Structure formats: C-alpha cells, structure tokens
Amino acid sequence: MFTGIIQAIGQIKGKTLHEKGAVFGFTSDALDFSTVEIGDSIAVSGVCLTAIKVSSNGFIADVSQETLNCSIFGALSVGNVVNLEKALRLNQGIDGHLVSGHVDGQGKVVGKIIEGKSVRFEINVPQSLVKYIAKKGSITVNGVSLTVNRIEENDFDINIVPHTLSVTTLGQLTVGDAVNLEVDIIARHLEQLIKNK
CATH class of the missing domain: 2.40.30.20 (Elongation Factor Tu (Ef-tu); domain 3)
Known part of the structure; x- marks a missing residue:
C-alpha cells in the first residue's frame, strides 16, 4: 500500500520490451534506496512495481503486458520523469489516502x-x-x-x-x-x- 504522497522524482534509465511485457530501469538521486530490498514495492507514477535489482540510486522492475496496456507505461520512454513512492510501513503515518498502486x-x-x-x-x-x-x-x-x-x-x-x-x-x-x-x-x-x- 501507498499514501499518494510522492517522495521523489525519478527518471527512466532503461526500457527493454519483450513478448510478455517489459523491463524498466529507474534512477533517482533524491530517493533513499538504502532501505529498499529485492522484492520490495515501489510506486512509479501510481503503478506498484516490484524491485528485482536495487542500486544506490535506482532499481529495475518487470512490467507486465497488462500494465503496459492499461497505464501510461506503454508510451513512456528512456529519459521521461516519473513520481516515486516507497511502500507504506505499518509505523508510518498516512498523509494522503490509501493507494494500492493498481491503475484503473x-x-x-x-x-x-x-x-x-x-x-x-x-x-x-x-x-x-x-x-x-x-x-x-x-x-x-x-x-x-x-x-x-x-x-x-x-x-x-x-x-x-x-x-x-x-x-x-x-x-x-x-x-x-x-x-x-x-x-x-x-x-x-x-x-x-x-x-x-
């Protein structure tokens, strides 16, 4: 779950399409990735993605064909900017509203x-x-x-x-x-x- 309160602006650093979706890479010097682990969720412009690789200033995630079809991700390119929010922790306050990261x-x-x-x-x-x-x-x-x-x-x-x-x-x-x-x-x-x- 997320709150819809953006923590940083990031940028798409890589996009590789394949027959069942795509792999995206994101980077941001403004988001603290030290607490992010492989398997953690990060909302990228409202889409909940799972980190499959994490670095000091970014992460890589798989994006399904369904997500490409129903979100703006199908039209995004390397260099485009995105909103980033790490998943809500139980000890964290909610400043926005409960957001699932499932784009309608x-x-x-x-x-x-x-x-x-x-x-x-x-x-x-x-x-x-x-x-x-x-x-x-x-x-x-x-x-x-x-x-x-x-x-x-x-x-x-x-x-x-x-x-x-x-x-x-x-x-x-x-x-x-x-x-x-x-x-x-x-x-x-x-x-x-x-x-x-």
Whole structure:
C-alpha cells in the first residue's frame, strides 16, 4: 500500500520490451534506496512495481503486458520523469489516502488553467470510471493523492498547489497528456459489496 504522497522524482534509465511485457530501469538521486530490498514495492507514477535489482540510486522492475496496456507505461520512454513512492510501513503515518498502486485506467488532460500560484487541471476519464469519482473525494493521478473539486459528465477538476507542483511531475503536464488514474479503493469495494448483496 501507498499514501499518494510522492517522495521523489525519478527518471527512466532503461526500457527493454519483450513478448510478455517489459523491463524498466529507474534512477533517482533524491530517493533513499538504502532501505529498499529485492522484492520490495515501489510506486512509479501510481503503478506498484516490484524491485528485482536495487542500486544506490535506482532499481529495475518487470512490467507486465497488462500494465503496459492499461497505464501510461506503454508510451513512456528512456529519459521521461516519473513520481516515486516507497511502500507504506505499518509505523508510518498516512498523509494522503490509501493507494494500492493498481491503475484503473488512463485519463487525458483536457484543460490546464493557472489560478494564482496554483494550477487547475481538467481531466477526461473513461465512462467506466466516472461512477467511482465524487466531488471532494480522493483520486490518484500519476501516483499523487488528490481531491476532486468538480465532476461533470466525463471530466473532473483538481487543483495543484505550488508545493505539489514543485515535488512531483504534475507541473510538467500539458493538455493532451495521458495520466494514470486510480480511483478510491473504498468506492471499488463498496460497489463489489452491493453487487454481491
């Protein structure tokens, strides 16, 4: 599990495709890898990945074909920047919300409006995800825990404050960019409970 509070920005240093997925390499001088071991989970722009090799400033992970298909990872290239968060520890506080690192789908940035020192993004989402998104509810965009300000038809708004713009990759988003989305885990479980009632 994760919190959606980004710990560092990293960069893709390697991408090797194969018939069943890919192997990605990531690097970051800002994340402490001394406590990361092989088999540990790290969220990369909202995708939970398992470290198969760890160095002092990065790690390597397998990425399944399913993840390439449903996330922005299929379109990412060497040199692209990513958000990084190590897995939540039981003795750690939760500053964001509970995030599983299981991407539900991709959204598309359809608006970017400067509002003072903050930025408001309008994001279009697949129809299948709209029912899980609520005004003032939680959503994860590229691994960042955020609050939904408005939801109308297939679009929702989020406001990004200056601090978040400076410590995540969200400030680099432009209109037309695809983003990883994870809806609130409670909403997903409630739907399943109601469906099987």
